[in-house]
Amino acid sequence: TFKKYEKVFREDYEKWYRANEAYRNEVKADPDRLSYHLMPETGWLNDPNGLCQFKGEYHIYYQYTPFEPTGELKLWGHYRTRDFVHFDSCEPVLFPDSDEDAHGVYSGSAFSEGDTIHYFYTGNVKLFDRPDYDYIMAGRLSNTLHVTSRDGFHFSPKQLLMSNKDYPSDISAHVRDPKVIRREDGCYMVLGARDEDSRGLVLVYRSQDLERWEYHGRIVTKEAFGYMWECPDLFLLDGKLCLICCPQGVEKSGLDFWNVHQCTAVVLDYDFRPGTWELPDRTAIHMLDRGFDFYAPQTFEDEKGRRILIGWMGIPDASYTNPTVKKGWQHALTLPRQLHLEGDRLIQEPMEELKALRKGCRSYENGKSLKEEHALCCEILADFTDCTYMKLELRKGVWLTWEDHILSLKLGVCGSGRDTRKVEIERLNKLHIFSDTTSLEIFINQGREVFTTRVYGQESGLSLDCDGKVQVVVYDLAGLEYR
Numbered sequence: 001t002f003k004k005y006e007k008v009f010r011e012d013y014e015k016w017y018r019a020n021e022a023y024r025n026e027v028k029a030d031p032d033r034l035s036y037h038l039m040p041e042t043g044w045l046n047d048p049n050g051l052c053q054f055k056g057e058y059h060i061y062y063q064y065t066p067f068e069p070t071g072e073l074k075l076w077g078h079y080r081t082r083d084f085v086h087f088d089s090c091e092p093v094l095f096p097d098s099d100e101d102a103h104g105v106y107s108g109s110a111f112s113e114g115d116t117i118h119y120f121y122t123g124n125v126k127l128f129d130r131p132d133y134d135y136i137m138a139g140r141l142s143n144t145l146h147v148t149s150r151d152g153f154h155f156s157p158k159q160l161l162m163s164n165k166d167y168p169s170d171i172s173a174h175v176r177d178p179k180v181i182r183r184e185d186g187c188y189m190v191l192g193a194r195d196e197d198s199r200g201l202v203l204v205y206r207s208q209d210l211e212r213w214e215y216h217g218r219i220v221t222k223e224a225f226g227y228m229w230e231c232p233d234l235f236l237l238d239g240k241l242c243l244i245c246c247p248q249g250v251e252k253s254g255l256d257f258w259n260v261h262q263c264t265a266v267v268l269d270y271d272f273r274p275g276t277w278e279l280p281d282r283t284a285i286h287m288l289d290r291g292f293d294f295y296a297p298q299t300f301e302d303e304k305g306r307r308i309l310i311g312w313m314g315i316p317d318a319s320y321t322n323p324t325v326k327k328g329w330q331h332a333l334t335l336p337r338q339l340h341l342e343g344d345r346l347i348q349e350p351m352e353e354l355k356a357l358r359k360g361c362r363s364y365e366n367g368k369s370l371k372e373e374h375a376l377c378c379e380i381l382a383d384f385t386d387c388t389y390m391k392l393e394l395r396k397g398v399w400l401t402w403e404d405h406i407l408s409l410k411l412g413v414c415g416s417g418r419d420t421r422k423v424e425i426e427r428l429n430k431l432h433i434f435s436d437t438t439s440l441e442i443f444i445n446q447g448r449e450v451f452t453t454r455v456y457g458q459e460s461g462l463s464l465d466c467d468g469k470v471q472v473v474v475y476d477l478a479g480l481e482y483r
């Protein structure tokens with residue numbers, strides 16, 4: 001296929017695509033493929049990119065290496081939908097074909113204005129004469145690029161906006177993942193970065209015309225919080241400003257930060273004054289998801305004014321090999337979720353549209369008698385009253401339990417080497433669970449806590465044991481339809 005780190009042009013990809021029908025069929029036939037989640041047709045997928053709704057259509061781009069499942073040379077893959085049930089599987093839109101992004105069209109975002117969508121992304125360039133492990137002299141350039149489109153499919157020539165020499169002098173070569181927010185006084189771009197003392201932070205730039213960007217300031221923490229922040233996303237939600245970002249290198253603390261890399265959210269009263277802005281104290285920063293597989297989410301506002309989030313259902317983790325790698329593919333996107341604030345807490349709930357996937361429905365007035373042999377691709381809604389403990393088997397060997405206020409997800413034999421994640425929950429009121437062939441998304445107490453994970457083992461078997469009262473509804477779910 002392709003040698004690592006050579007440019008890939010659209011024509012190269014098209015030729016490769018024509019020659020690889022057998023590869024596609026092989027992946028399609030894998031029983032581990034998900035039924036109602038977006039995946040790469042072949043190869044590797046990571047971050048969602050360029051999320052937007054434009055003229056009624058939702059565009060979901062993503063980091064994509066079609067050629068092989070371990071993810072090296074990144075393109076932007078593309079799905080389009082109107083309803084999150086029927087999808088067009090479209091050709092990739094951006095290729096690593098220019099001197100500014102020759103070794104990866106890295107993550108970025110969309111910003112639509114009038115009849116144009118603006119995209120901002122990071123062009124990764126490897127400098128082969130320098131070591132990549134030295135983070136200051138890192139063997140890379142992180143270019144900030146801009147392209148536009150009037151339909152989400154055809155893109156303008158690439159425009160270089162900024163390169164390493166333009167970032168502040170105390171910042172290392174690691175700068176990436178631009179996201180733009182509009183305010184009355186201009187547009188602001190946030191970029192994830194690592195400084196020369198190896199602390200993660202957000203750089204803020206400002207522009208009036210989306211082409212000339214000036215350094216405006218930075219968002220930092222008082223105490224170091226990881227060495228690099230990826231994929232920052234600054235947006236208004238229910239009248240407050242929120243920052244989601246993915247700090248790398250945060251140490252475990254109690255039940256928190258157990259993944260290799262984290263995804264965190266915080267409400268902040270950043271006033272966009274130039275200079276350095278310190279986040280409120282660390283305790284205000286909370287984890288967005290407690291599962292094994294959640295990283296690099298992106299949000300956007302749709303035409304109904306909803307703030308929607310899609311994440312990467314995967315995580316960079318050298319200590320574990322996803323079993324689908326040997327079948328030629330890896331990773332997926334999460335279900336789309338709608339965000340709200342409850343106080344200063346960001347809550348996530350599956351999008352309304354997903355109700356259209358529901359097929360058969362079974363409801364249990366007394367859920368304690370729940371025992372089902374066949375539910376695997378299903379949605380489970382459980383309402384608890386006066387419950388003090390709960391044990392739910394989600395498929396053979398996978399347990400969600402709540403005892404002594406600790407909610408714990410145990411993957412057991414289905415974890416492929418990964419075992420347990422936990423969170424403390426004062427009261428258990430509601431569970432809303434989406435189970436797909438090889439994934440689980442568990443929304444607790446209306447999305448105050450979420451566990452997202454891949455799970456490997458498809459022997460179905462659903463049963464519940466708890467005290468108090470519980471009402472349960474189980475829906476079988478249809479798969480997505482592709483054109």
Ligand code: FRU
Nearest residue numbers: 047063074106107176230296
């Ligand atoms: C996050 C990330 C981004 C980068 C992209 C490359 O998963 O590392 O920081 O732009 O993936 O694929």
